[in-house]
Amino acid sequence: TQNGGAFEPKVFKPEFKDYQAVYNEIAKLLQEHDEYDDGSYGPVLVRLAWHASGTYDKESGTGGSNGATMRFAPESQHGANAGLINARNFLEPVKAKFPWISYSDLWILGGVCSIQEMMGPKIPYRPGRADRDMSSCTPDGRLPDASQGPRHVRDIFYRMGFNDQEIVALAGAHALGRCHTQNSGFEGPWTFSPTVLTNDYYKLLLGSKWQWRKWDGPKQYEDKETKTLMMLPADMAFIEDKEFKKTVEKYAADNDLFFKDFSAVIVKLFELGVPYTDKSETFVFKNLDE
Ligand code: HIF
Incomplete structure (x- = not known):
């Protein structure tokens, strides 16, 4: 210039x-x-x-x-x-x-x-x-419809390019948070510690007895013992389907394996459709208390 x-x-x-x-x-x-x-x-x-x-x-x-x-x-x-x-x-x-x-x-x-x-x-x-x-x-x-089962869950996640193991690895994120009647109509958390990520979602899916909740809201499950936890029909897909269930059992038994696979698959989810170049750098952040 x-x-x-x-x-x-x-x-x-x-x-x-x-x-x-x-x-x-x-x-x-x-x-x-x-x-x-x-x-x-x-x-x-x-x-x-x-x-x-x-x-x-x-x-x-x-x-x-x-x-x-x-x-x-x-x-x-x-x-x-x-x-x-x-x-x-x-x-x-x-x-x-x-x-x-x-x-x-x-x-x-x-x-x-x-x-x-x-x-x-x-x-x-x-x-x-x-x-x-x-x-x-x-x-x-x-985005997935919570009232549906394994077939729909596969259709939705196959469209994004995930396989069965990856779908189950993602599902563990429902250890976090809760459903709100004012948002989805469903109600309640999936685990007892909804602000800490663990493999509890898989453990509870396998280890608790789930029954239909009797209420005016949309069809959802509650745990028989405490009636404080919930599962969506789409969550139950992961134990109704044999192929899915095998992977649920793996993650319920091994939190380290869940963490490793979850990290890989959530990165894949977060990067879908992003036009990266060869020069894109990957960062691993320090936690606030590190
Ligand atoms: Fe969710 N999900 N999700 N979900 N989700 C809700 C809440 C959260 C599905 C339905 C719902 C995934 C898959 C599926 C989180 C993270 C992930 C709610 C409640 C519904 C209905 C919303 C509300 O009422 O506020 C369905 C049908 C899925 C396919 C199986 C992912 C794997 C588990 C991909 C995922 O990461 C999180 C976190 C929440 C909690 C939000 C909150 O406000 O607490």
């Missing part, structure tokens, strides 16, 4: 330390806002990251976490996304403090941070997602 580049705008190139700063900010806000739900925004942040990613269709290459199109109607209004406004709003002050990060990268970083801070495994993170406009919103019906 004429002036030797002196007046060219400086392009900010975020590095590991910049993303770690975003991670730390989210982790700090998670600690500060322990008034929400069971004491943490972590589960709903994980659900946001998954619903942003789980719209992916491998045939057409549409959907996935690239784009953050859930900011816009109609996607924000899809029944499956009810309640995720809480997660999106939670992350707004983080976006305001670090405006250089895309919403799509931020939502996934929110999921990664929440899993690690809820005592889960390390989740390697690769930035590179760009926000898109509402013309990239995916059609309704790409």
Whole structure:
């Protein structure tokens, strides 16, 4: 250029330390806002990251976490996304403090941070997602229907490109959080410690007696002993189906194996449809207390 580049705008190139700063900010806000739900925004942040990613269709290459199109109607209004406004709003002050990060990268970083801070495994993170406009919103019906069984669960996750073992490894995330009548119509948590990631989901699926809950709401299961835990019909798919059940047994018996496989498969989920280049770097964040 004429002036030797002196007046060219400086392009900010975020590095590991910049993303770690975003991670730390989210982790700090998670600690500060322990008034929400069971004491943490972590589960709903994980659900946001998954619903942003789980719209992916491998045939057409549409959907996935690239784009953050859930900011816009109609996607924000899809029944499956009810309640995720809480997660999106939670992350707004983080976006305001670090405006250089895309919403799509931020939502996934929110999921990664929440899993690690809820005592889960390390989740390697690769930035590179760009926000898109509402013309990239995916059609309704790409996320799973909780009232259905093994066949539907397979259809939905095969469409994203997962196999049976990977589907079961993902399912352990229902150790976290709960169902809310105002969101899905269902009610209750899957485990006794819904803000800590463990293999308890698999242990409870196999070890508890499950019966239909008698209530006005949609058909769901309750544990016979305490009647405080729940399973969706779609969760029961994992023990109704023999192939799925074998893998449930493996993870119920071995938390380390679950952590290893869960980390790998959630990275795959979070990266569906993201146009990475050879130069994309992978980051492993320090937890807040490390
Ligand atoms: Fe969920 N899921 N999910 N889910 N989910 C809910 C809540 C959470 C399904 C249905 C529901 C996965 C798979 C499936 C989380 C994470 C993951 C709710 C309740 C429903 C109905 C929403 C509400 O009422 O607020 C179905 C049918 C799935 C296919 C089997 C993933 C594997 C388990 C992919 C996954 O990671 C999390 C976390 C929550 C808790 C959100 C909260 O606000 O606490």
